[in-house]
Amino acid sequence: MSNREEYVEKMKAQLDQWNAEIAKWEVRAAEAQATARADLDKRLEMLREHREQAMYQMNLLQHLRSKHNFNITLNSDERIDPAKVLRRFEYHHPIFTVRRTAAQSRHHELINVNRTSFCGAYWGNGFHEDGVVSALRVCESLMTKELPA
Numbered sequence: 291m292s293n294r295e296e297y298v299e300k301m302k303a304q305l306d307q308w309n310a311e312i313a314k315w316e317v318r319a320a321e322a323q324a325t326a327r328a329d330l331d332k333r334l335e336m337l338r339e340h341r342e343q344a345m346y347q348m349n350l351l352q353h354l355r356s357k358h359n360f361n362i363t364l365n366s367d368e369r370i371d372p373a374k375v376l377r378r379f380e381y382h383h384p385i386f387t388v389r390r391t392a393a394q395s396r397h398h399e400l401i402n403v404n405r406t407s408f409c410g411a412y413w414g415n416g417f418h419e420d421g422v423v424s425a426l427r428v429c430e431s432l433m434t435k436e437l438p439a
């Protein structure tokens with residue numbers, strides 16, 4: 291297994307572990323008496339912070355060859371020396387509308403038209419898996435259709 295695959299597996303395992311722990315402590319917090327609840331809430335808050343502060347090592351993920359380590363993090367910018375910040379990006383969560391469902395149901399109309407097909411996470415809910423699903427739909431469609439010469 292490559293370093294990258296091992297790293298991705300490790301990150302996934304870590305996120306899964308945090309998610310499982312958060313779920314476990316959420317159940318305990320819901321069941322706890324008021325006095326114990328404050329302690330449990332504090333622990334939950336700590337776990338959520340860990341999850342939200344995940345740091346991605348881009349040298350491994352993008353096979354970068356550099357003596358410098360490049361990292362991406364979603365939060366906790368107060369822990370980073372401002373002199374070392376290369377760029378900041380502001381993201382907005384997509385807003386899902388009713389019209390989206392209608393548009394998504396017409397994906398087939400944009401596959402193999404003028405030798406061009408569209409795929410991307412926007413054909414689903416915007417997650418990695420949605421991108422893969424839409425790409426597979428394109429592949430399947432191309433495999434079953436006769437391609438232009």
Ligand SMILES: Cc1cc2nc3c(=O)[nH]c(=O)nc-3n(C[C@H](O)[C@H](O)[C@H](O)COP(=O)(O)OP(=O)(O)OC[C@H]3O[C@@H](n4cnc5c(N)ncnc54)[C@H](O)[C@@H]3O)c2cc1C
Nearest residue numbers: 363364381409410411412413415416417418419420421422
């Ligand atoms: C900070 C962050 C964290 C995320 N975390 C998760 C997560 O934990 N789990 C999860 O499932 N999803 C996560 N997502 C969402 C996930 O990353 C995206 O849904 C996924 O990357 C989208 O893949 P895509 O191929 O559809 O689009 P993109 O990855 O955006 O790829 C589109 C590509 O097209 C290129 N491009 C754009 N316009 C043009 C043009 N005119 N000509 C040529 N090229 C162009 C862009 O440069 C880009 O490389 C996260 C997203 C962000 C921003």
